[in-house]
Amino acid sequence: MSLTEKPQSSPEREAYYEKIARQDYSALWNVLSGIITPTPKSECVPHLWEFAPARELLMEAGELITAKEAERRVLILENPGMRGQSRITTSLYAGLQLVLPGEVAPAHRHSQSALRFVMDGGGACTAVNGERTIMQEGDFVITPPWAWHDHGNESDRPMIWMDGLDIPMLSFFDASFAEGLGEDMQAITTPTGDALARYGANMLPVDFEKQGLASPLFNYPYARTREALETMRRRDEWDPCHGLKMRYVNPVDGGWAMPTIAPFVQLLPKGFKTAGYRSTDATVFSVIEGTGRTTIGDTTFHWKPKDIFVMPSWHKVVHEADEDAVLFSYSDRVAQQKLGIWREQRDAD
Structure with missing residues (x-):
């Protein structure tokens, strides 16, 4: 008997298993190696979504259903290893949302935390708890749990952003609540x-006085983010596993910007190749600038601006930049750290 092998079977044992099953029991020794594993085991697999075909599909959806009728006109990025589960990783959701000129995505609120990362277009707005912000490409926007929010597009261009939510996490805890405001837009x-x-x-x-766990600063403009990265690169302090990687923080206490989702941005200079790295937080990446490739385990993806790819838990990852590249990413690292289960391995083989 070990953590990796099941005990041998016998007619007597099988009869016993059938007997206890009728009374709603099962034998731990038959499943132990599958539920307490030596290393993380997940159905999540590496995958890349190219933006150009995704945009075509979104624009086609825009001709079929309005933002108001859909509540949120979103194409879910379903991990191929977990189809039908509305998951991009085991604990996180991702989708691409389209709001056309003149449209409004109606006001509602829910217990899930949400982020918006602006992919295409500019000048549309989102309102959170009575304040409206104008969004531009590369902006990182937060919707805290149970905050009223709606989206509108008064520009002359379609607006597309990536939604990242902790839907699977809250579903696991059976803690999902949601309600509509009954109005298209909340009062500003x-x-x-x-x-x-x-x-x-x-x-x-x-x-x-602090209220809630999310940052009260709900729009982190990309112009400021990019300026910070350029200032930091002058110090030439490149991390061998990450290049120059920063995390978005809550200005109240310096902690994570969101209670369950950890957002990051990183700069990889031209020609930079990272050392092997793995961690327990499966991560979603979105390319802001540049071209390059990422090898996750035995799979290599060639990426360009606005592509999205996912790295499963405890898979070795190596990034290579063909030109200066900036990547936005998010994971459940903050939740794992609060639970004391997050782990990393640098210079992974």
């Missing part, structure tokens, strides 16, 4: 830019 009670001014300048109101 706060001037645009208020959150950025109030929380995004290394200051807080003197009488600030």
Whole structure:
């Protein structure tokens, strides 16, 4: 008997297993090697979604159903190893949302945390708890749990962004709640830019009291992010496994920007090849700038701007940049760290 092998079978044992099954029992020794594994075991597999064909499919959907009728006109990025489960990793969801000029995705709220990463277009808006923000390509936008939110597009271009949510995580805990506002758009009670001014300048109101676990700064503009990366690259402090990798933080306490989802951005300079790396947090990547390739286990993906790919848990990953490249990514690392189960291996073979 070991953690990797099942005990041998016999007629007497099989009869016993049938007997206990009728009373809603099962034998741990028959399943132990499958539920407590020496290394992570998952149905999640590496995969890449090219943006160009995804955009064509979204635009076709735009001719079939309105944003209001659909509630959210989204194509789910289903991991090929978990089809029909609305998952891109074991614990996370990803989708591509389209809002056409003049459309509104109606106001609702839910217990799931959500991020928006703007892929294509600019000038559309999202409103969160009474404040509207204008979104541009590369912006990272947060919808905290149970926050009213709606999306509108007053620009003259279609707007596409990636949605990242912790839907599978909340489903596992049976903790999903949702409701609609009954109106297309919520009332705007706060001037645009208020959150950025109030929380995004290394200051807080003197009488600030923390509410919830998500960052009160809900739009992280890409222009600021890119400037920070360029400033950091002058120090030439390249991490061998990540290039220059930063995490989005909550300005209130310096912790993660979201309670269950960990968002990152990283810069890989031209010609840079990372050392092998693996970690327990399966990760979704979106290419902002540049071209290159990523090898995940035995699979190599060639990527370009706006492509999306996924790295399963505990798979060795190596990135190579053909030109300066910037990658946005998100994982469940923050949740794993809070539970004390996150693990990494640098210079992985």
